[in-house]
Amino acid sequence: MACSVSGRHEDNNGVDARVTAWAPFDNGGYLTEVDLKIQLKATIQPPGDNGMHRSYFLAGVNRYDDLRAATVDVARILVVLFLPPDAAEWISHTEDELALRRCGYWVSLRGAAATSNRSGATVYIPKAQAF
Template sequence: MRPLTSQNVEAELSYAYIHAVAAKAHMGCEVASRHDDSAGIDAKITAWGPFDGGILQEVDLKVQLKATVKPPTIVGNSFSYSLAGLNRYDDLRSTEVATPRILVVLFLPQTSEEWLHHSEEALLMRKCAYWVSLRGAGPSENEKTQTVYLPRTQLFDSNSLSQLMTSLSRIELPTYQGSSL
């Protein structure tokens, strides 16, 4: 068996990140099946009510995960991210899916030695992830990648996840806003 590549480690850390955030928010998080993975879904998060003003008492969210060591470029109030694979982009922008989907991008330090530190007192992962809904985004004019914009206000943490799930319980679906110039 070969050791994991750096890209494999980045991916595994992105799974650990969303699992930790979901657990802190008292939600379930599971790795998607290989069939879901073929459709651009890496994980599914489930939240249970009661939700403040919610209609639904159980809400699911599908997540496409990405991790990168490339420092994000700030464009207005957003980070730009080059999403490889137009099939993934099209899956995420679809308005014809019953379960909402988001993209979560974990920005890691450039040096792998800085990614994770642990001791008896703490387990520390450096940097953080941001999320965006691409629902309703326009078709790509590119052949291989599409630049998307993750609002800097959409840190993927337990508070924002709880707010997102509460909105979903009200059947308020987030849509893509593009860059915040």
């Protein structure tokens, strides 16, 4: 597996990182190589919670449209890290421990409905897709 940070050109198209994995995959499958493009976001705003999902307002309709496009070859996901409001609480470390506060959630918006909002879209991320 490999991970790379995207350059300015890809970042302008909503891609902050790319992950590539090569077979053999645990569950088999037809593909022997898989790419994934990732849009990374972090916020100190508390997420909405409806029991099964966290909500996040993704500013910019163009960014939302990039992530929901079904016409791209390489899959894209949105990863949102919900941070504590106080930056001093984001991370702590000792010789024995590295602790990051809170967690990130990921979602694929491929094929999602268009939004009529002009400033962005509220995205609902399954709580089960935490890491």
